[in-house]
Amino acid sequence: MTKGNFDTARGLALLTMMERIRAFEEQAILAAERDKLVLGAIHPSIGQEAAAAGLIWSLVKDDYLISTHRGHGHTLAKGADPAAMMRELLGREGGCCGGKGGSMHIADFGVNMLGANGVVGANITIGAGAAHAVKLLGGDQIVVDIFGDGAANRGPFLEGINWGVIFDLPILFVCEDNQYAATTHTKDVTGGDGPAARAQALGLRATGVDGNDAETVADTGAEIVQRIRDGGGPEFLHVITYRQKGHTSFDQAAYRPDGEAAARAATDDPIQRQKDVLTTAGIAAADLAAIHDDARAEMIEALRLAAASPFPSTDTAFVDVQDVGSPAVEAY
Amino acid sequence: MATMTYSEAARTAVREAMQTDATVWCVGEDLGRGGVFGQYKGLQEEFGAARVCDAPISEAAIMGAAFGAAMAGTRPIVEMRFSDFALCAVDELVNQIAKARFMFGGQSRAPMVIREPMGMWRSSAAQHSQSLESWYAHIPGLSVICPSTPQDNYSLLKAAIQCDDPIVYFEHKNIWGLEGEVDLDEDAEIGKARIRRNGGDVTIVSWSETANRAAEAAEQLAAQGVSAQVIDLRSLWPWDKPAVLDSVRKTGRLVVAHESVAVGGFGAEVVATVSEQAGDSLQGRVRRLGAPRSLIAYAPNLEDKMRVTSAMIADAALQTLGRTPT
Numbered sequence: 001m002t003k004g005n006f007d008t009a010r011g012l013a014l015l016t017m018m019e020r021i022r023a024f025e026e027q028a029i030l031a032a033e034r035d036k037l038v039l040g041a042i043h044p045s046i047g048q049e050a051a052a053a054g055l056i057w058s059l060v061k062d063d064y065l066i067s068t069h070r071g072h073g074h075t076l077a078k079g080a081d082p083a084a085m086m087r088e089l090l091g092r093e094g095g096c097c098g099g100k101g102g103s104m105h106i107a108d109f110g111v112n113m114l115g116a117n118g119v120v121g122a123n124i125t126i127g128a129g130a131a132h133a134v135k136l137l138g139g140d141q142i143v144v145d146i147f148g149d150g151a152a153n154r155g156p157f158l159e160g161i162n163w164g165v166i167f168d169l170p171i172l173f174v175c176e177d178n179q180y181a182a183t184t185h186t187k188d189v190t191g192g193d194g195p196a197a198r199a200q201a202l203g204l205r206a207t208g209v210d211g212n213d214a215e216t217v218a219d220t221g222a223e224i225v226q227r228i229r230d231g232g233g234p235e236f237l238h239v240i241t242y243r244q245k246g247h248t249s250f251d252q253a254a255y256r257p258d259g260e261a262a263a264r265a266a267t268d269d270p271i272q273r274q275k276d277v278l279t280t281a282g283i284a285a286a287d288l289a290a291i292h293d294d295a296r297a298e299m300i301e302a303l304r305l306a307a308a309s310p311f312p313s314t315d316t317a318f319v320d321v322q323d324v325g326s327p328a329v330e331a332y
Numbered sequence: 333m334a335t336m337t338y339s340e341a342a343r344t345a346v347r348e349a350m351q352t353d354a355t356v357w358c359v360g361e362d363l364g365r366g367g368v369f370g371q372y373k374g375l376q377e378e379f380g381a382a383r384v385c386d387a388p389i390s391e392a393a394i395m396g397a398a399f400g401a402a403m404a405g406t407r408p409i410v411e412m413r414f415s416d417f418a419l420c421a422v423d424e425l426v427n428q429i430a431k432a433r434f435m436f437g438g439q440s441r442a443p444m445v446i447r448e449p450m451g452m453w454r455s456s457a458a459q460h461s462q463s464l465e466s467w468y469a470h471i472p473g474l475s476v477i478c479p480s481t482p483q484d485n486y487s488l489l490k491a492a493i494q495c496d497d498p499i500v501y502f503e504h505k506n507i508w509g510l511e512g513e514v515d516l517d518e519d520a521e522i523g524k525a526r527i528r529r530n531g532g533d534v535t536i537v538s539w540s541e542t543a544n545r546a547a548e549a550a551e552q553l554a555a556q557g558v559s560a561q562v563i564d565l566r567s568l569w570p571w572d573k574p575a576v577l578d579s580v581r582k583t584g585r586l587v588v589a590h591e592s593v594a595v596g597g598f599g600a601e602v603v604a605t606v607s608e609q610a611g612d613s614l615q616g617r618v619r620r621l622g623a624p625r626s627l628i629a630y631a632p633n634l635e636d637k638m639r640v641t642s643a644m645i646a647d648a649a650l651q652t653l654g655r656t657p658t
Contacts, residue, residue: 066400095437098438100435107436107437108439109439109440110439114403115432115435117428119428122424122427125396126396126400129397129401130400133401133404136357136401155392156393159392160393162388163397320437321472321473322473323495324497324499324570325570
């Protein structure tokens, strides 16, 4: 399905993944706001789907991925089951984490997705450690360690990246820059020339990419991933994107300049851009619509399954804390 | 049986674990030179720089990276140099390591030993002398071990390395050179106290270096005709409630002594548990000894003001018996 230099199969796969991510989050937001079934905070990545779909395209199942509180897209792209993810968001039995973690701690170790994280920047050192283990054990995996622009102002950014450099680890540090650190514009609270310049100062090869162009993210990601697989050592990728929604699904993002989000959604939406690319490549509108409809149907079904699932047994409140001194034996 | 120091006992436990399990490795500052107290001496020569790994002064990265490596199939021994410095890595330990197994629904484990040299040691002042073990006993997901003898440092460190959950392991800086007989075949069960001395008149509960002071106090009490039972808890979570409750039911008297600040210390937990579960066995008022809620100074006479001594423990024991210390 390659037309000229364009890889149509990959192009369609990237669109499919982005549509699935968006449909998942749209259903999650409905579950929160319409159905009151998601009780805790969820952090949508709507508008950022190209980063997840494009980057993870080059990974295999054994490669490790570690993510942030805004990690639904990364988790889905790594191969997690959306029904298990949706059960987790609803705090139900059969959720990826048994309903104990929710959105902010979503993880699927079955596909080596080592978890989202509720603490900004904390995953930077943890991902470096997973890469350290790969090196110690002589494995051939690589680690993709995704964090946001806000994390560049936390200590683990320096400590974790330095760790990757000095131990020459097989890791790609990815700053998925959606321009807002919670509700503050990142440029207002970040000194110097930003995350990539900081990473370069620590000795990393740093690349910047238009994070709303799935094809470019996938191309650039594939080149970097291959270099790391070939033993080239750690690298840094600055993926510049835009968060179309608020910090959480409850946040109306009134702090943004009037019209900014609407304008970006209208002109720089990664899904629409990928549809345009595919249309130019000759894909019929009906085929693109079918991808959208299938993704939506899949996630409506995921939500239906999740809502029909029971809450976890209360016994599990004491399970998987620790073996020695387990609260299942003695909690007081 | 071999005679070795507290430090050598720990090093022996680490060496044996590294010989038997290729996934065990050590990471921390200055380990290649033996660690700041020599407790890793010779290990890098024996096992190489990858497995006895010199880290930058980046406590958060040491803790966080070791955690990532634990989730990815290795068993790290994390050296924090001084327990005070582990405060630079509290997010990694408390928010990440302690919670990962539960939060991810049992998908992951963090088999780690976090070694944190604790306590007062020759004019080290306020940032190199603290005893913060009770903080970590408060955190679900963590176990807390505080050995007081070479034997226990060997046996408990070995048990901690074999454990599949994270353990905060407090070695006391003042007793690295303490010598004792070590039976390499003696296994320790985490959560089981050691009865340092049997006695029927008063129960003295302690741990870490202060347990050695408690044992001395028991000698002093014996000279005054008082038979003290000295219980070295060895671990604060889990802790050996049956041993303490059984002893108090026998003696009816209780002294708890620790080096950390008395206010909010783990001694309060021990006393509260005894009150709830064996309160009607008590025949005298309970005594709880810990540091005053002040700071540890550099000057030796000021530092001494923070110490719980064997004489203080013996006096407290006499008070529980209604006797006036002489």
